Amino acid sequence: MATVQRIKVLDSHTGGEPTRLVLEGGPDLGSGPLADRVKVFKEKHDNFRSAIVGEPRGSDVIVGALLVEPHDKTCQFGVIFFNNVGYLGMCGHGTIGLIVSLAHLGRVKTGPVKLDTPVGPIEAQLLASGEVAFTNIPSYRKEKDLPLYLPGVGDVNVDLAWGGNWFCLIENHDQTLELSNIAQLTDYCSRIRQAVTDSGFPDIDHVELFVPSKKPGVNSKNFVLCPGKAYDRSPCGTGTSAKLACLAADGKLAPGDEWVQESIVGSVFRGKYRKQGDKIIPTITGTAFVTGEATLILDAGDPFVWGIR
Ligand code: PYC
Numbered sequence: 001m002a003t004v005q006r007i008k009v010l011d012s013h014t015g016g017e018p019t020r021l022v023l024e025g026g027p028d029l030g031s032g033p034l035a036d037r038v039k040v041f042k043e044k045h046d047n048f049r050s051a052i053v054g055e056p057r058g059s060d061v062i063v064g065a066l067l068v069e070p071h072d073k074t075c076q077f078g079v080i081f082f083n084n085v086g087y088l089g090m091c092g093h094g095t096i097g098l099i100v101s102l103a104h105l106g107r108v109k110t111g112p113v114k115l116d117t118p119v120g121p122i123e124a125q126l127l128a129s130g131e132v133a134f135t136n137i138p139s140y141r142k143e144k145d146l147p148l149y150l151p152g153v154g155d156v157n158v159d160l161a162w163g164g165n166w167f168c169l170i171e172n173h174d175q176t177l178e179l180s181n182i183a184q185l186t187d188y189c190s191r192i193r194q195a196v197t198d199s200g201f202p203d204i205d206h207v208e209l210f211v212p213s214k215k216p217g218v219n220s221k222n223f224v225l226c227p228g229k230a231y232d233r234s235p236c237g238t239g240t241s242a243k244l245a246c247l248a249a250d251g252k253l254a255p256g257d258e259w260v261q262e263s264i265v266g267s268v269f270r271g272k273y274r275k276q277g278d279k280i281i282p283t284i285t286g287t288a289f290v291t292g293e294a295t296l297i298l299d300a301g302d303p304f305v306w307g308i309r
Contacts, residue, residue, distance in 0.1 A: 015267025092237010
């Protein structure tokens with residue numbers, strides 16, 4: 001039995017948010033639907049997740065992307081996203097990073113590519129400009145103005161929406177969305193998440209705050225707290241999809257009109273949507289860059305071979 005496992009990865013960042021794409025050496029998750037493969041990943045190979053994205057090889061910020069064979073045969077690739085605490089339904093910045101990484105390897109060119117994900121197939125394309133646009137799964141708002149009580153703060157009204165992950169979205173708050181205020185924003189959003197859980201919505205695991213952007217031509221700036229308490233450096237593709245669902249439900253953005261979303265670090269995604277029944281189909285556009293090609297080494301003799309768990 002080999003005591004050393006070699007894992008081929010490609011690192012990228014999308015608007016500052018890192019993605020680590022696992023190309024070779026991942027666990028065998030079978031050939032079922034991707035949602036079933038996530039269960040196998042979680043139950044039998046969760047140590048692989050922490051080995052790839054956790055310290056000492058990774059960090060809380062890195063989102064992993066395991067490239068797999070698609071189950072849906074209309075798709076060219078399948079992908080399962082994971083983070084420092086678990087698994088994601090979809091990941092927008094990760095999808096943009098994936099396409100730029102596959103283009104770097106010569107495995108995709110400009111034009112549409114279908115990707116199988118645990119929450120359903122999506123379409124992505126590398127544009128001639130070098131940007132990537134992806135069309136997300138159907139997104140929708142679940143709750144409008146849900147009242148929460150936050151000890152020490154008072155009443156806060158929040159929206160809950162699905163964009164491939166679950167989000168709690170807040171416009172009415174007194175928080176300063178600046179990089180110098182990350183500790184306070186993390187504390188505030190963690191308390192919001194606890195209050196949402198206590199209100200009977202334990203699946204809502206991302207919290208997203210909005211303020212108007214100060215940049216010309218940019219509609220809004222956000223701060224997104226992810227489930228493992230890392231904040232998204234990108235404007236968050238699934239979070240922007242959830243935002244578009246709320247804007248559409250409020251009649252504040254018409255189908256086809258553009259919404260420009262800035263992240264806490266100043267990177268931007270452009271979003272628009274078309275209607276599908278009472279849901280929307282968002283299209284999000286952004287840019288990613290490859291930052292590294294590497295072989296990770298998992299040495300069975302290393303006490304932290306599976307990360308610091
Ligand atoms: O871009 O969808 C996204 C995302 C989710 C978590 C981190 N980034």
